Every structure is written in structure tokens, then in C-alpha cells.
Amino acid sequence: MTTKFPEALDTFDNPSPDSSQAAVRTHSAQHSDANDALEALQAKVGVDLSEDPESLDFKLGALENLTDGLGSAAFQPVASFASSAQGLRADSAVQPAILQAAADELQGQIDSLVDGQQTSAIYADTLEDLQAVVGTYVGQGAFVNNGDGTGQYIWDGAAWQFSRADVLTQKADLSDLDDRVPKIPVAAQRVPVLVDDVRNVPVWLHDGLLDASGIGPVLGDSILNSMIEEGVSTQKVPVASSLVPVMWDSAGNVPAWLEDGLFGVSGLAPSTLALIQAAVQRRQYGTAFQTPLHTDGRTLWRFRSKIARLRTGSSLQANAAVVGDSYAQLPPIPQAFADVLREKHGEGSQGWMTAGEQTWIDGITATFVGAWTLYDVTGTAPTMGCGPDGQARSTVADGARWVFNGVDAEQFRVHYVDTAGAFEVGYYVSGTPTWTAVVGGDTEERRSVTIDVPAGATQIEIRRTSGLVYVLGFEGLSPSRDGVTFNPCGNSGSVSANLIQASSGYDILQAMDVDLIFNILGTNDAAIYLNSTEFIQNLDTWITDVRTRLPGVGIVLVAPPRTGNTNRSDLVMFRNALYDLAIARSCEFFSIYDEWGTYAEMNALGMFADAVHPGPAGARYIADRILHTLGI
Known part of the structure; x- marks a missing residue:
């Protein structure tokens, strides 16, 4: 009605x-x-x-x-x-x-x-159950509570016809809700909010706080805009598609980000860096550091070729040198390298002798008489150039001379700068000197003079006779001897930048026809907290300078060991960078850092002479391992 x-x-x-x-x-x-x-x-x-x-x-x-x-x-x-x-x-x-x-x-x-x-009305659990019941009058109502057919039905005299999906008179029951909510095992402090068809939980409560597995771009932009409006950030931070900012400051700087899914940061605080350094003090070959102990020596073909000729009876000398800081100047390591190479391949010439600090191998000593000015790339810059070790000496003093003892050579060569001054070089046999005069032409060119030294000579002397005398260094030569000539060209206190300055004297190494150079450097760079990027840039420049003068020369980059000097940044970063540079520039690499244990362990075994420098036994250990490992 x-x-x-x-x-x-x-x-x-x-x-x-x-x-x-x-x-x-x-x-x-x-x-x-x-x-x-x-x-x-x-x-x-x-x-x-x-x-x-x-x-x-x-x-x-x-x-x-x-x-x-x-x-x-x-x-x-x-x-x-x-x-x-x-x-x-x-x-x-x-x-x-x-x-x-x-x-x-x-x-x-x-x-x-x-x-x-x-x-x-009739109430049935499933549609199948309802269809099994015959209605009593046309228009009679029925309800299906569960399953795909859940909803309200009307009897049309022959069958139950679907009317609507909602059940008007049925109230929700807690037991019905329990049957419909998936049972997901979770920790007591986590409660799922949403559950998908495969039982993943994208949204949950964690200790009462809303958490999620991630956010989409729309919600992300909304959050960012809200932060901007609240003053947390003043601007959107533009990033590459592969970079996702994790945090940023009010000026738009991003100190932490995801880069192709990997976590990246702009730097570490000293306290955090100290924790990491403490964790890698032992040898590392895991996920933190993938640097191997050494390379395979394949780029040392020039030196190896000469060794092969020596072993098959050829008459020649293979020439090697060591450059770097005090590890390459103080006698233990250069002496150990010279000894091992001579033992294996024969002794050629004594090689380079510095005009700088009074440190020589093979027991050579020298006495300075009169005033001689020391020039050094680590201190007072050379005014007229330097030797390959970055050092030189000059004098204008009357009676100034040098007296060498212990030189075992057939010839003695003096490298000098041609000034307006003059000097004499000679030797003594049974107390009688023989002199060779050198008179300068004031061309300021780099020159050398060579004298023969007879057997039985007891000392070699250089004496100023007039004007300015500027000496770059000396060589002990023995042309008749077949074997290896080893040239110590280190400079105590050197850092990587000094090595570039010293390479101005590498024309002498070029004249020597050096086949192999060991570079031991990094301890002093660590002491001044030089970053590894600048360290590698300096060495990369040095490599270019060397190969310009000596194409094909073999170069071995050696990472120094951990020392007892705690006022230094950790050398592990230099070690990693040295390896990367060696691969990039086709050099060889050896890590004393990884070959040795900690300073305390190695010092207890007698490997150190002081808190920084290896002693004779430690130097021999280093020389044996490097030369054997690289096959030379």
C-alpha cells in the first residue's frame, strides 16, 4: 500500500x-x-x-x-x-x-x-545449504551468512533469488570476525594492521607505533611537503634517480643516502671512524676490505728479462732502485733488498750514494770537513736541483771536502751542477792521492765526472778548490761485474708530494737505465692525516713522471706496516688506495700491512728497531717476501 x-x-x-x-x-x-x-x-x-x-x-x-x-x-x-x-x-x-x-x-x-x-526469514550457513530448503511463500526472505553467496535472498515460488549483498538484520559477531581475520604469527610488540592474500604484512603496529615496509611516491611527496611546511626542511632535495636521500639538513645537504640500494654517507665522525679502525686492525679479506696481499708481478717483464739473460750467461747488470721515505733511506731495508738480489743473481755495482743525510749501505762511511749546506725537498728546497733522492749539498768554504771509506767500486762518479766553481776528485793508495780536476763553466747544467779507482785504494775524496761547488750525489760503478745493481734513493721525512719534487732528479735514474723501482711510502702521509685521495693523486703524478723518463720500467707500490706511533691516521685506507692505483696504472702491489701482524706482535718478535722502523731482521723478512712473491 x-x-x-x-x-x-x-x-x-x-x-x-x-x-x-x-x-x-x-x-x-x-x-x-x-x-x-x-x-x-x-x-x-x-x-x-x-x-x-x-x-x-x-x-x-x-x-x-x-x-x-x-x-x-x-x-x-x-x-x-x-x-x-x-x-x-x-x-x-x-x-x-x-x-x-x-x-x-x-x-x-x-x-x-x-x-x-x-x-x-530463513538463515543458512552457505548458499548450497539455502538452495536445499524450499520456501513457504512467495516473497519469503532468507539470508546466507558465509561463503561466496553471502547476502539476502527472496523466494519467488520456485527458487531463491539474490536480492542484496548486505544483511540488514544480522549483527556482526566477534566469532564471525575472528573467522575472517588471517592468523599471522607476530612478535608480542608487533601487531599487523594490513595483511595481503599471501600473508605479507605491509603495515603493522610496533610497540603501539605505526610502521610499514615502505611508502609510495604519493605518500612520500606528501610527507616531504609536510616537512617543508613545518620547517623541518626548506626545500626539496634534487637527487639522481639512483640516489635516495636518507636524511638531509635545513640547507638541503644530504649526509646519508641510498645509492642503487646501497647505503652511502659523506663522511664519518672521528669516534665512528675509530670504531671501524679498531675492527680492522687485523688482516682483512672479508666484506669490509677486498684488497689482496699482492699482485702477480706480470708488469716486471723488463727486469725479469735481464735476470733471465744473467742466468743464461749473458754479461750485463740489472738495475733496481728503492724510493720513498725513511723506509727507503735508512740502511736496513735497502741493504736487505740489495743482499737478497745479489745472493740470487750476483752483485753488479754498489750503485747510488746520497749527498744528503749520511746513510749508506754496504758499510760505506763519509766524513765532512768544512761547511756544506744541505738541500732537501722535505725542508730547504734545492736551489739548483737535486738527485733522485731529493737531496743535494753545496759549499763555498775554503778547505771544504768529503772523505769516503768502504767504497768497493772500479769507478767513482760525481753528479754535480756546472757552476763557476771548481773541485777535485781523487783516491788514495798507500797514502798517496791521485786527483782529477773539474773546472766549472757556469752553465748550471747537470753533469757528471767519472774516475777509475784502482784495487787497493783506501779512500775517495772530493775537495773544493774555488767558487761554489754544488753536488747532487755519487755512484759506485763496477762495469766488469755481472749481476744486480741496487740504488737506495729514499729520503727520511718524505711525503707523497715530496716524491714529485724529487722526480726532477730522475734524469740520473734514466742515465742508470733503471729497470725496477720499489716505492715504499705512506707512513709520513698518515702522520699528517693526508686523505687517501690526495695521496693517490700525488703518486699518480709521480708514476707519469717516472714513465716519461723510463718507459717500460717496473714499479712496485709497497704499503707499509702498522707501527707503534699512535699519532697517525690508520694506514688501511692508504693500503686500499695503493692497490686500486696499482691496478689502474699497471703497477705491482705488496702489502706489508697485511703480511705482518700488529706492531705489538711484530715488535715482540724482533722485527722493529724502534716504534716506526723495521730493524735488520724485519727488513730481511720484507725483502724475502716481496722478491719471492713477485718472482724476482
């Missing part, structure tokens, strides 16, 4: 299970009646702030405006008013009791409808 409301009140039948279909309206008809009544009631009541003049909401709003001036007169009895006009207004006003009665009537109709549904 069509609702009579609001002109009149509707009368609804309330069916029971034994009601005759002929005597009562069908179940579906009752639904329709209730819906019509509800719609009419809603129209009469009106929505909030309704503009329909016939709705109660509109009329009550008008009354509220009116009562502001009447002191709530609309809710007073007629006898309270002084005039009949006002009383009539009060009589026609909607009273609260009337509204309550209408609401009670509507609720009664809804309850009657629900009762009718629940009285005659």
Missing part, C-alpha cells in the same frame, strides 16, 4: 509464523510499506538546515529565530500570553511531546518490520 503519512497514520499488519498468506501482506510488500513510510517521515522531518517550508526542521528553525525575541514564548501554555494572537501561535507550535510521539511510532513500525523478517 502507499503510505498515508503525513495526512494520516499508517496501520501495519504484524505477521506471525502461522499467518495465512491470504490474510496478511507479503513479506516484500511489508518492506515496501515500511520504506514508503520512512521516506515520508524523512521528508516531513527534513534534513539539517532544510529550506522546505513544510519540513519540521525548517519550521523549528523559524521558531528558534522567533524565540530569541519572545523569550521562548512558543513553548509556553496559552494562558501565559496576554493576547489571543500570541496564544494562537503557541497552540499551533510543534511541541516536544508531539515529536517524541512521532518518533516512537516510527520506531514501532521499524521494529514490526524487523520482527516480521526475523520471524519468517
